[in-house]
Amino acid sequence: MALAVSPEPAAGPSASPEGTAVLLVEDNVVNQKVFAAMMASIGYRMDVAVNGVEALDALDRRHYAVVFMDCQMPVMDGYETTEKIREREGSDHHTYVIAVTASATATDRARCLEAGMDDYMTKPIRAEDLAAKLDYRIHKAGHRRGLVPTESAPT
Numbered sequence: 001m002a003l004a005v006s007p008e009p010a011a012g013p014s015a016s017p018e019g020t021a022v023l024l025v026e027d028n029v030v031n032q033k034v035f036a037a038m039m040a041s042i043g044y045r046m047d048v049a050v051n052g053v054e055a056l057d058a059l060d061r062r063h064y065a066v067v068f069m070d071c072q073m074p075v076m077d078g079y080e081t082t083e084k085i086r087e088r089e090g091s092d093h094h095t096y097v098i099a100v101t102a103s104a105t106a107t108d109r110a111r112c113l114e115a116g117m118d119d120y121m122t123k124p125i126r127a128e129d130l131a132a133k134l135d136y137r138i139h140k141a142g143h144r145r146g147l148v149p150t151e152s153a154p155t
Contacts, residue, residue, distance in 0.1 A: 022046040052076025086116040
């Protein structure tokens with residue numbers, strides 16, 4: 001299993017905070033490339049796992065500030081993967097998981113939250129929405145979870 005890494009981040013003030021690791025769990029290569037391009041456009045890099053088994057392996061090797069989790073994948077889907085992540089976590093650690101799915105019903109959202117996901121995004125993803133989710137997680141929610149970004153949170 002080889003973990004893919006997105007292109008270098010864009011230079012400038014929106015550069016990824018040092019140590020902010022992002023994981024995309026997505027089996028579709030086109031979606032991976034689109035997501036990587038959007039991430040680079042807002043100044044972030046990411047690792048990619050193509051299924052839940054690879055995601056769990058990646059999480060064993062590294063702490064990720066945010067995991068974007070596709071729900072429908074072969075081998076192990078996003079729901080089962082998130083449930084396994086929650087089973088493995090201790091009380092002092094919480095992996096922030098954002099569902100990424102084409103399903104947009106209230107039932108789909110509830111299923112994601114029941115599986116232990118923290119947030120929800122529907123495809124197609126827009127770069128502005130992606131940036132807002134990352135900003136919220138890293139600068140705002142991160143303080144409540146004990147994460148300290150290297151840049152000060154905007155006021």
